Amino acid sequence: MFADDEARVLRRWASDAAQLAAWVRRRTGGEPLEHIVGRVEFAGLDLRVGPGEFVPRQRSLLLADVATDLVAGRRGVFVEACCGVAPIGAVIADRRPEVWIVLTDSDAAVLEHARRNVVGAAVCRGELLDAVPIRMRRSVAVIAAVAPYVPDDQAGLLPAEAVEHERPHALFGGWDGLDVIRRLLVEAVDVVAPNGAVALEMHRSQADAAARIAEGVGFSPSVVLGDDGQTAVLVAATSA
Ligand SMILES: C[S@@+](CC[C@H](N)C(=O)[O-])C[C@H]1O[C@@H](n2cnc3c(N)ncnc32)[C@H](O)[C@@H]1O
Structure with a gap:
């Protein structure tokens, strides 16, 4: 800006x-x-969005569009995991008001804003997909997440505003940046319904490795690339 x-x-x-x-x-x-x-x-x-919280990035509009398309072809619950203040959930609520939305994150403060940003959504605090209520498992049609995906040793490449004012927990994803994405894909196997899908934002340099992880746990992966030359969304689909 x-x-x-x-x-x-x-x-x-x-x-x-x-x-x-x-x-x-x-x-x-x-x-x-x-x-x-x-x-x-x-x-x-x-x-x-409050002080210290992850500020939704405009590049995540790609994930919002992909998630909107995935929701359109499926029946069931939409989950924004690692939701922060819930930008993707807010877009789905705006574009598809009939969809039942669940928002999950481990950070209580961001969930207060998520609740405000997506009125009527179920807001669940906890570790990754453990936070999804057991009664909803297998009725989840689509999971979307902007999980932390910056490799730990790339803090120096981030803007100072992010490093100094957003929680590290929201930014970094281990040595290759894929620690949280790897866990999400493994956990999603037991949460997503047949004919469901998981959509995860990442850097395009991570997409091939993430697609292999998705395939390894039984999903059919595909990758959508953003126009910015950097952002990718991995779509991991289950079979019907
Ligand atoms: C990159 S931020 C994205 C937030 C939001 N989706 C957005 O795009 O604005 C990642 C979020 O993941 C959450 N998070 C990180 N590790 C987590 C974990 N193990 N379990 C649940 N949430 C986690 C953080 O609290 C943070 O809100």
């Missing part, structure tokens, strides 16, 4: 001149704009 656009956002949400001045000081000190105003625009939706 350009400085003019940022200034417009700060002016729009500040309640008075004193707050605006304080916000400008925080912003010039390096705090993310979204943490300061407490909101982020995603797919035309105005979502809440």
